[in-house]
Amino acid sequence: MTVRRLAFIPLLAGFAIAGELQSQVPAAVQFPRAPAVTGMGSAGVARVGGSGASALNPALVATTPRPAIHLTFEDTPDADVRGLAGRAVFAVPLGLSLGIELHTRRVDDLVEDPAIDESGFRVGDRALRTSVGYAMVGGRLAVGAGMTTTWSDVFGTKGRATFFDLGAVYQIAGPRLAVGAAIRRLGGDLEWTSTSGEPLGVSIPAGIRVGLASGGYRLGPVSASIAADLEHGAELDHAAGAVGVEFGYRDVLLLRAGREMPAAAEGHWTAGIGIRVGELTLDLAYEAVRHVGVRMQIGAGWNNAGSAIGADVR
Amino acid sequence: MGLAQKLPGSGIDTPPGVLSRRRIPISFSVASSGKGSSAASTTARIRAEGIMSLSIDVPEAARVTIRIYDRTGRLIRTLVNETVSPGQYAFRWDGRADAGGPPGPGVYYAVMKAPGFSDRTKLIVVR
Numbered sequence: 001m002t003v004r005r006l007a008f009i010p011l012l013a014g015f016a017i018a019g020e021l022q023s024q025v026p027a028a029v030q031f032p033r034a035p036a037v038t039g040m041g042s043a044g045v046a047r048v049g050g051s052g053a054s055a056l057n058p059a060l061v062a063t064t065p066r067p068a069i070h071l072t073f074e075d076t077p078d079a080d081v082r083g084l085a086g087r088a089v090f091a092v093p094l095g096l097s098l099g100i101e102l103h104t105r106r107v108d109d110l111v112e113d114p115a116i117d118e119s120g121f122r123v124g125d126r127a128l129r130t131s132v133g134y135a136m137v138g139g140r141l142a143v144g145a146g147m148t149t150t151w152s153d154v155f156g157t158k159g160r161a162t163f164f165d166l167g168a169v170y171q172i173a174g175p176r177l178a179v180g181a182a183i184r185r186l187g188g189d190l191e192w193t194s195t196s197g198e199p200l201g202v203s204i205p206a207g208i209r210v211g212l213a214s215g216g217y218r219l220g221p222v223s224a225s226i227a228a229d230l231e232h233g234a235e236l237d238h239a240a241g242a243v244g245v246e247f248g249y250r251d252v253l254l255l256r257a258g259r260e261m262p263a264a265a266e267g268h269w270t271a272g273i274g275i276r277v278g279e280l281t282l283d284l285a286y287e288a289v290r291h292v293g294v295r296m297q298i299g300a301g302w303n304n305a306g307s308a309i310g311a312d313v314r
Numbered sequence: 315m316g317l318a319q320k321l322p323g324s325g326i327d328t329p330p331g332v333l334s335r336r337r338i339p340i341s342f343s344v345a346s347s348g349k350g351s352s353a354a355s356t357t358a359r360i361r362a363e364g365i366m367s368l369s370i371d372v373p374e375a376a377r378v379t380i381r382i383y384d385r386t387g388r389l390i391r392t393l394v395n396e397t398v399s400p401g402q403y404a405f406r407w408d409g410r411a412d413a414g415g416p417p418g419p420g421v422y423y424a425v426m427k428a429p430g431f432s433d434r435t436k437l438i439v440v441r
Contacts, residue, residue: 026418027385079423080436081385107385107421110436123421123438154419155440192419194440202418265388291383291425291434 024264026190026202028152029161031055031103031127032074034087035285035297039272040244041258042287043227045211046169046180048142051089054099054131056209056229057167057182058146061099062133066091070281070301078293080108087301092132099131099146125152131165140171156195163188163204176217181210184231207233207240207263215246223248231263238263244270252276256285266290279303368393368424369404376428380405382437383423390417393424409439 034052037044044053044060051064072085083105092098106124133144144167152159167182188204208231215225224247231240244258254274261267272285285297368380380393391412393405407424409416422437 024388024413024417026420027388028418028420030386078434079385107436110438121438152420154421155438157419157440159419190418200418262386262388265386268387289387291381291389292385292387292423 025185025204025207026161028125028159029127029148029150029163029185029188029190029204031085031105031125031150032072032083032295032297034070034072034085035272035283035299036254036256036274036281038287038295038297039256039258039270039274039283039285040227040246041242041260041270043211043229043242043244043258043260044213045167045182045209045229046178046213047227048169048171048178048213051087051099054087054144054146055101055129055148055165056184057144057169057180058099058131058165059133059142059144059167059169059180059182061089061131062097062135062142062144063139063169064089064097064099065303066097068301068303070299072297072299074105074295074297076289076293076295080110081105081295082108085299095134097133097135097144099129099133101127101129101131103127103129121155123154125150127151137170141168142170143168150190152190152192157192159190159192159202161188161190161204163206177212177214179210179212181208183208205233207231209240211242221250223251260287367404367406368426369402370426371402372398372400372428375399376431378426378428380424380426382407383425384417385421385423390422407437 032038033042033044033055037047037050037053044050045057047053047060048063051061051068052070054060066089068089070087074083083103085101085103087099087101089097089099104126110121110123127148127150129146129148131144131146133142135142146165147162149162150160164186165182165184167180169178169180171178183206185204185206190202190204192200192202209229211227211229213225213227217224224245226245228243229241240263241261242258244256246254246256248254252275256272256274258270259267260270268288268290270285270287272283274281274283279302281301283299287295289295370378372378375397377397379395381389382391382393384390391407391410393407411417419439422439423434424437425434
């Protein structure tokens with residue numbers, strides 16, 4: 001049976017939102033990880049040396065070569081969502097590591113009619129994440145804390161949230177195996193304020209994320225790493241999971257693949273490629289987010305450890 | 315199909331709960347996210363009331379699904395998932411999730427699927 005034509009005509013509405021909000025992490029406060037992490041299904045709570053996963057575990061900034069900077073552009077063409085992220089990790093006094101992330105993204109093409117002034121129809125989000133980490137026990141144990149503040153704008157309705165993360169990562173068997181854990185999104189509410197000044201609070205459920213990463217396996221010029229995460233929270237309706245693998249060739253070319261299973265959403269596959277030349281890195285990642293479209297990320301960075309970034313568990 | 319409502323003037327039998335079209339203060343078109351598909355043009359309009367209407371024109375009996383997702387791909391609401399007879403229908407979304415409460419302001423994607431057809435459009439929820 002063929003459907004010849006289905007005219008799909010939505011009418012958009014300004015909702016008067018009231019009542020109890022569902023307990024899921026609002027999309028406005030969720031930002032993608034760095035492409036090196038995305039390519040592995042966003043499994044990264046125990047990825048030593050991977051500051052791009054500090055949103056999952058702030059302790060990871062203490063395992064990252066310092067200084068390091070990274071810039072990422074992301075695009076989801078089917079959803080008209082584009083964003084930019086910058087990350088930097090520095091050494092600061094008292095043996096601490098400081099990680100700073102800035103994100104901005106927006107949804108485009110909200111209005112197709114060129115006769116209509118689109119300037120008032122904006123949807124976008126920004127985020128600032130600060131992570132502080134400290135390495136101890138000969139560098140095998142790292143602990144960290146992070147604070148994230150997000151700002152959203154939906155046609156003049158402003159949203160703001162601040163929440164905290166605590167994390168630790170421990171290398172159990174030298175460079176071969178690490179375990180990580182983080183308590184995420186503590187104390188967070190997304191507070192919306194309408195153009196009329198009316199407030200609305202959206203709960204951001206906290207969660208506990210645990211995971212492991214194993215790497216340093218080498219066969220000639222080929223290396224391999226794996227990572228897996230599991231996240232759950234009492235207020236979350238569903239658990240989230242992620243698993244990924246990475247294969248390297250001479251520590252220059254890296255191929256990644258993974259599967260991310262977000263809470264209350266269908267799982268999707270991810271893939272990525274990385275190139276490391278000296279102190280420079282170039283990463284590309286794709287993730288096929290169901291019902292939203294393929295998200296592409298491309299990132300370039302520099303760190304002071306060159307191709308030997310971090311430990312063997314990444 | 316509790317939310318289905320027949321658009322007036324279609325000349326086809328009207329299911330319960332007719333949704334009357336009203337004058338709207340602002341109207342504009344938005345691009346369908348299903349660019350390149352065989353979808354008919356997608357029109358979006360803002361109106362003062364707090365109900366969102368998604369209208370379909372079904373020339374033949376077809377199993378139709380309309381689901382609403384957020385930007386992470388999380389299912390927010392299933393508006394319809396059943397076989398409908400030929401005609402024009404409007405499905406109303408009151409801005410609430412299947413779980414009960416409203417999901418909050420933001421961009422959502424309404425995805426409509428029928429045999430041989432798939433289309434998607436943005437829905438903007440504001441306050």
